[in-house]
Amino acid sequence: MGPVIGMTPDKRAETPGAEKVAGLSQIYKMGSLPEAVDAARPKATLVDSESADDELTNLNWLHESTNLLTNFSLGSEGLPIVSPLYDIEGDDVPSFGSSCYQNPEKKSATSKPPYSFSLLIYMAIEHSPNKCLPVKEIYSWILNRFPYFATAPTGWKNSVRHNLSLNKCFQKVEKSHGKVNGKGSLWCVDPEYKPNLMQALKKQPFSSASKFSTPPASSQSVSLSPHYLSSVLKQNQVQTLKESDIDAATAMMLLKTSIEQGILECEKPLPLKTALQKKRSYGNAFNHPSAIRLQESDSLATSIDPKEDHNYSASSMAAQRCASRSSVSSLSSVDEVYEFIPKSSHVGSDGSEGFHSEEDTDGDYEDDPLGDSGYASQACADTSGKGQSGKKMRKQSCQEIDEELKEAAGSLLHLAGIRTCLGSLISTAKTQNQKQRKK
DNA sequence: GCAATTCTAAACAGCG
């Protein structure tokens, strides 16, 4: 987080919020003090960087944070304090900046959000009804939720754009359907990377509470990540059901194969390693034509991914590909999501192993697609010359894939819903039938 | 110490 500290002295003098940030960045750096801490603490303590440092070393914050976790889960109004997560959970069509859940961020108006820009963008986009936002809307969402940026140096917008451009999690979608502002594009979250983003979110300070809190079963003190994930899932379900045309044929295939093999299978508690392997090979659970088609498209898309060349090493993209193969399934079952979270959260400190096992043969997996850290890998990217055109091609195919994914996911989700709904009906009908036969 | 990650700054081009 040091960049602010790393600002040149003159720049720091220029920027009004800089001195605040310098102190607060210590808190941010910790990555363990959620904004709830800000809310529960006197602001003076926050601004005092020295005391923050002390707390860093003497671990008092840990004790505090355990207390704060209560507040963290439940706000004063009985609402989860982590509004972005809560929001996604609560509303299909989120309202911006007007509801009660905007307060938590505003409580920490002077503190830098404990989210990376990637996650901020992700949350902003996920909050949008269409899961697509122009840059301006992303700005405003962030501003709305994290007023810190209102006083922060304007460079953060540059950082947002920088992230959008460089981060392969975000796709640029040309405004084709008569959007109002002719300027700029819409930005969406690449569905391939949603699981990764969610995992990254899980790794954030807020969701680190899940490490302390009880499993999701405990209703009110439920960990946030499952909340978030399930809420995103719910939203995706609604979204896909609304937006996608459900291919009946595909649906039947899904009903016969994927659901049986995938969802049913994933409902069983699995050993960690098995679960992880299943995660990796989830594409296998979708061994129906459309799934195969998707996989093919997937590999096609990723194979021409210029970002892969530019931003990330091939090995990391292999991880992305692998993760992406499970993206549909990752969002297709709450059970699976829930199954995944606690395990991944205790697999490793960063939970990165959540998407793979040590036995991976697809390459060296890297779980975090969020960074713009590809700079280093540029050195080994000998195909970086593909540049823009390749990226556009990739974007196009990604859009196509996105559509296909939506369709498939929609079909699957829809059928899963039908299945669960009809399941009881069918079973009751069966029992009734059996009773009649017995008579 | 090093690599990876993240953030910030800046330059530049394209577009409205």
Place this chain on the structure above:
DNA sequence: CCGCTGTTTAGAATTG
């Protein structure tokens, strides 16, 4: 021309 958007590069700080 100006402002916004998007891309790219460079550098600094942090973290594991």
